Amino acid sequence: MRQVGDLNNLQAKYFDKGLRILAISAEPISKLESIMLNDKGAKYWIGSDTSRSMLKVYGGGGIPHAYLVDARGKIVGDAHSFSGAQIEKYLDQVYDPALGRELHKSLKGQVKLYNKGKYGKAWTGVARLTEHDDRGVATDAKFLREHCEAAAQWHQKMAEGDIKDKNYAQVMNDLAGMTKVFDGMEQATWAAAKQKELKADKAVGNELKAFKALAKARQKQLDAGGKAKKLKPVAKLYKRIVKKYPGTKAAELAEKALKTLPR
Numbered sequence: 548m549r550q551v552g553d554l555n556n557l558q559a560k561y562f563d564k565g566l567r568i569l570a571i572s573a574e575p576i577s578k579l580e581s582i583m584l585n586d587k588g589a590k591y592w593i594g595s596d597t598s599r600s601m602l603k604v605y606g607g608g609g610i611p612h613a614y615l616v617d618a619r620g621k622i623v624g625d626a627h628s629f630s631g632a633q634i635e636k637y638l639d640q641v642y643d644p645a646l647g648r649e650l651h652k653s654l655k656g657q658v659k660l661y662n663k664g665k666y667g668k669a670w671t672g673v674a675r676l677t678e679h680d681d682r683g684v685a686t687d688a689k690f691l692r693e694h695c696e697a698a699a700q701w702h703q704k705m706a707e708g709d710i711k712d713k714n715y716a717q718v719m720n721d722l723a724g725m726t727k728v729f730d731g732m733e734q735a736t737w738a739a740a741k742q743k744e745l746k747a748d749k750a751v752g753n754e755l756k757a758f759k760a761l762a763k764a765r766q767k768q769l770d771a772g773g774k775a776k777k778l779k780p781v782a783k784l785y786k787r788i789v790k791k792y793p794g795t796k797a798a799e800l801a802e803k804a805l806k807t808l809p810r
Contacts, residue, residue, distance in 0.1 A: 555590045557631055561638060571596050598773025621714075642701035646694060650687040653679075657691060667730035670695035699725075699734035706738070713796040715751050716758040757797035760788050764801065768808075775809050782808050 558568045568591035572579055576595040583589045594601075615624040615637050624637055650658055654676065660669040669691065676688035702725055709718040722745075725738035745751045764784035771777035785808075788801040 553631075555588075557634060558591050560631070561634060566634065566638065568592070569594065571601055573597055573599055600769060600771065600773040621717075642698065644694070644698060646691070650691060651681075651684045653681075653684050654687055654691060657688075661691060661695065664728055666695040666698050666728050667732050667735060670699075670729075671731040695732070699729045699732050702729070703734050703737060706741070710741070710745075713754055715745065715754045715796075716762075719745065719755070753792060754795050754797060757788060757792035757795040760784070760792070761797040761801055764788065764804070768804070778808050 554568055554570070558566065560566075570583070570589070570591060571594045572583075573596060574582075575597060579593050579595055583593050613626055613629050614622055615629065615634070617623050624633075626633070646658070646661070654673060657669045657673045657676075660666075660672065673688045673691050673695075676684055677692060679685040679688065702721065706718050706721050706725065709715075709721065719742065722738040722742040726735050726742070729735040729738070764781060767784060768778065768781045771781055782805060785801040785805045789798045789805070792798045
């Protein structure tokens, strides 16, 4: 595991890009407070998981082990530890919505919409200003419009990836959101059409039911706190998913979860 100072530096360096470091240890809280916070001065969240239930949910990997998880809770990388260069490589693959500079005051309303995540309204509202007589206004208008388009393209790419991976529970929520935040843009039309197509697919409906059951089983596992007696009914839930929804992504994940439970 990396030194506390290194992790503090990584947290500070990449905080603006969305990096949040959370350390989970099997040590009791009192010991963690004494060593990590008071003695070593760790500046990131530290959790105590004496039952190692969280590690089991993530598939196991031993301690120490590091996971890079995106904003939606999806693991994008895992290893014994990550260097700053490795983290930067992953972060470079993530869309950064920050504009990075102030735009002309005449775009104040559109910038406000953009910062609220209302990309479609910002994109539509700024269109007329791209041909403005003032070159500064026109340049900034095009700059803002390009950022709206980049956001739309990134969200579509993420949705397409989730469809490919059969993460339908995630993608259905994302598509519904895209039709609203990108209203007026081609990605909103694409999202609405894709949502309609998926809703009509019986296989997708089956996956959604399976994922709903999986979510309940995972919560039960967390609530069990690693206690063998309480994990027995959890195992039954996972087995039921495997049997009832064969061939689904949820059944595949349930089967993996079963292997982490005590026998």
